[in-house]
Amino acid sequence: MTPLRLIAALGGLLLLSVPAWAGATLLNVSYDPTSELYRDYNAAFVRHWRAETGQTVRILQSHGGSGRQALAVLEGLPADVVTLAEPRDIDVLASRAGLVDPGWRQRFADGAAPYSSTVVFLVRKGNPKHIRDWDDLARSGVVVMSASPKTSGGARWAYLAAWGYALHRSGGDAGRAQAFMGAWLRHVPVWESGARGATAAFLRRGVGDVLLTWENEAILARGETGGDAVEIVYPSRSILAEPPVAVVDRLAARHGTRTLAEAYLGYLYSREGQEIVARNHYRPRDAAVLRAHAADFPAMTLFTVDSLGGWTALWRRHFAEGGLFDRLTAAERG
């Protein structure tokens, strides 16, 4: 074959891009730690939908860092629904490209967050450093592991959990709260870029005395070590982490999947959906299901992001370039 014909043939092959999502197919674009949850849930939903309508659907799922996933949808990943880590990542889809209805949080119950989680501590077996609550993180000699809130959505919730505690302790005095934040941030020796990286450093490489992590991640991590190397400590109060869901209206309309997409997200709130949520270590919204799994989810005082001022304000104050996190971690070395 001459080179020119080779080029032509390869060029043809490249342009032949197949829209693999034709027919009754739904693409759920989600964030990193939910892949097991949605593997289970998708199977259940396919069964449910077939029983209900006689239609067999195919559910595709995509997982990655929440921010990157939102960016992908913005740039043309044909998502019918998004189930991400932060409301901000869905707001971007609404504000920047009009892909999602700006009122998406009212479209489903509980602010369109069908499950929740919280931030807990993972400590070494026997809790040798006696870490009981947030104050202990600032105690001298305690090494804290957390991913960087700049790159990890999960770590942002952990940071905000500490912030909420600090504000509560100082009676709303922001200056004292900042001092507390600075004190424990100084005890983080490395900033892993992702939550999983921080967990691996803590579990496998033995870095740190306490790992700040989501409850569902903590349960999985404990399971990975066979449950005999680490234990979970529940602080006195923590944040109510509410990963939101939304229909990507514009794309779903184009794919003709709107009804299916709404039913898919709606079924997350059903008894079966909530049961699957609980089995995957997320806190269910359904009170009866929560009671049934009470042993896995100890009661805690949980505060919401809104009680801290809401995502937009928090973002500007803490995580934006030159925000409080940058200043505290820079001062820490300076």
Added chain:
Amino acid sequence: MMARGTILPGFTLSLGICLAVLALVVLLPLAGVFLHAAGLGWAGFCRVAFAPRALAAYGLSFSGALLAAVINAVAGLVVAWVLVRTTFPGRRLLDALVDLPFALPTAVAGIALSTLYGPHGLLGAPLLRLGVAVAYTRLGVVAAMTFIGLPFVVRTVQPVLQDLGTEPEEAAASLGAGRWQVAVRVVLPLILPALLTGATLAFARALGEYGAVIFIAGNVPGVSEIAPLLIATRVEQFDIAGATAIAAVMLTGAFLLLLAVNMAQLWQRRRREGV
């Protein structure tokens, strides 16, 4: 454009293909970096691209990559020479291993390296007892950068050494030249272009590397934070203009350095051939 110095055919066709692909796959997409960065305006660009934290990151990235390239040049030369000129049991297996840093997904490499060199790792623990901390330090950054660049020098020098055969060395030796004289005066000049190419590529790769480095780097702002991490952070925050601003600086720096090396090499070659 005119070709000089040879009567061989195919200049227009080969250069045409080369330039067409470069334009479509390299130049056009990279132009986007500068265009998006330009969206910030000059003042905004400077604020993002030349912030103290960014400057520290460039410093670490460029100096780490340079150091890794030098280590790779020496280590790679030794490895290439041994793989081509000697036989010992296991040689072929080691030869096959050299490509590993390319094939292994960078994150896996990062995990493997940080497991090995971590405070409780097989190599990290004894090193730590000697007072050398690798993981979560600048040393870790250089180690990861060396790892991902190792194949370049070995693989560019190897074919040239193989092609040379042993004749020049033997001829020089038969004329009474000493071993080191042969190595420095005869072999080194012949493989120098390949060696430089390999080291340059290793440098370029180390400069851009992300996955393998961030697992072992510690990522402490101003200390062990590499520039690609700053870019990733910006992208995470939907700040495309900021990400491309930092990328534009990296790209310009890399381009100028690579260009200098390539020009020096061409100049030296032309001089040698007396063109």
Added chain:
Amino acid sequence: MAPSRRSPWPRRLLIVLAVIILTLFLLLPLLTVFAAALSRGVAAYGRALADPEALSAIGLTLTVAALVLPLNLLFGVAAAWAVAKFDFPGKSLVVTLIDLPFSVSPVISGLIFLLLFGLQGWLGPWLAARDLQVMFALPGMVLVTLFVTLPFVARELIPLMEEQGTEEEEAALMLGAPGWRIFWRVTLPNVRWGLLTGVLLCNARAMGEFGAVSMVSGHILGLTMTLPQQVERFYNDYNTVGAFALASLLALLGLLTLVAKSLLEKRHPTPGV
């Protein structure tokens, strides 16, 4: 193998040094990967590789590599021929442009194609109007992989071809051989080692690239996940055995190098080895 006429000690010292370097930097990380992959036994290792998601990722990775390699080969040979056999103004600039993709950080390598072909990008809306999915589908992954691996073949061939000069080809031309024949009969056999190395490296990198492809793959399980993406997926799902089993497959690509080199060596014994 030319027998050494003098003291063998420096030679042995160098061998030991090379073995130490390779052990510290390559063998130990490789063993770490296999130790993790086999930590729950051979059966678990086999099961991990037979997972449908794993198989689909293997298939996609092979497809991407199969599309990228010929393109890269064509570019590499053309670029090396132009750069190594001819002298022209702006040559350093062309070589530098060839090198440049290596220095671009993976996030940016992916991002630049998103900015070009993405929905908010220059060509995205035009493509979307025609229902052409370039990003988050095979074409996007091939493009990005091509970008990331572009320098390999060219940069492997250029120093080799420069070192060989143009005398042999010119002699063949004098004898009246046409251009293509000269290339096939004279140049190609002379650069076979470099070409093989370039192709193997390009292949290794095409299969192993993570960051850049991650930006444009869309991460759809069982559909647009390449091997390295799937490794990350399993790792994040606390499926350590699955992650490292797949990674070990990539590590085994080295065996391909071994086989290919042995075959070539058998067919064209090289002096000096």
